Amino acid sequence: MQYRTFGRTGWQVSEIGYGMWGMAGWKGSDDEESIRSLSRAVELGCNFFDTAWAYGDGHSERLLGNLLRQYPTTRLYTATKIPPKNRIWPSRRHFTLDEVFPYDYIIDYTNRSLENLGVETIDLMQFHVWEDAWAHDERWQRAVEDLKQQGKIRAMGISVNRWEPWNGIETLRTGLIDAVQVIYNIFDQNPEDELFPVCEELNIAVIARVPFDEGTLTGTLTKDSTWPEGDWRNTYFVPENLHASVERAEALRPLIPEGMTMPEMALRFILSNPTVSTTIPGMRKLRHVEANIAASDGKGLPPDLLEKLRAHRWDRQPTEWSQ
Secondary structure (H helix, E strand, C coil): CCEEECHHHCCEEECECEECHHHCCCCCCCHHHHHHHHHHHHHCCCCEEECCCCCCCCHHHHHHHHHHHHCCCCCCEEEEEECCCCCCCCCCCCCCHHHHCCHHHHHHHHHHHHHHHCCCCEEEEEECCCCHHHCCCHHHHHHHHHHHHCCCEEEEEEECCCCCCCCCHHHHCCCCCCEEEEECCCCCCHHHCCHHHHHHHHCCEEEEECCCHHHHHHCCCCCCCCCCCCCCHHHHCCHHHHHHHHHHHHHHHHHCCCCCCHHHHHHHHHHCCCCCCEECCECCCHHHHHHHHCCCCCCCCCHHHHHHHHCCCCCCCCCCCCC
């Protein structure tokens, strides 16, 4: 496992982190399998774990808390998120801070996460949605300052809305945000335009989420793919999105180097960018943990392949199904 400096915090975090949404928000999750997978990740050098209260109303956080107790002498970094008070993902332009993150609510949900995790201090707390219009509102700023002064969090981050990497840049310039979580992958390259340069300028950590485009870049989806009733992917992969996604994934196949899989190429694309501090693939099974972590060997992708992948950039606009 290779490690990178997590922005101005100075933490040395595994460049392959662990996304824990699938352990509580997707159908077919099994706690025993999740625990084995988490443990295997630690054994292979993963030390950054990203969860959220919204992943099973604290269930994923409690799984992470169990892992922390299982490895009391290993430095594992905890990252979680405060859900929007109105429970709407993503945020909308007209939402006010009072509707989404009022002061008392920020404090309350930080305390809930602390209890779920069983820790006194959370390494990275994040706002699970964001609007840059809130950047200079003193109420969230005061909450962040109070939580840091009380020792309840070490750092604060924002998770920006899908396909809106610009929607947080003004907030980063307040000096109160230590990390930004953004969708970045072979298709979604637009964080490179404006967001990444600002993160480099301000030494803000970058968490690249959705490295496989919700599964498209695993190369396993077809235009006939279905999921169990209640699975979030049914609302995301509507025919309009599923068909276009599968076609774009198929167009990548000729570029996959011999001996490499599409998921490995997808991860190596992200890791080839030094601005990224860590990427957090969702991993529910042992084989996924072992395959994904194996991509962390410091090799990245050759420049000629990276150049070819640039042509597969897919600029998308948020829609009613792109939660």
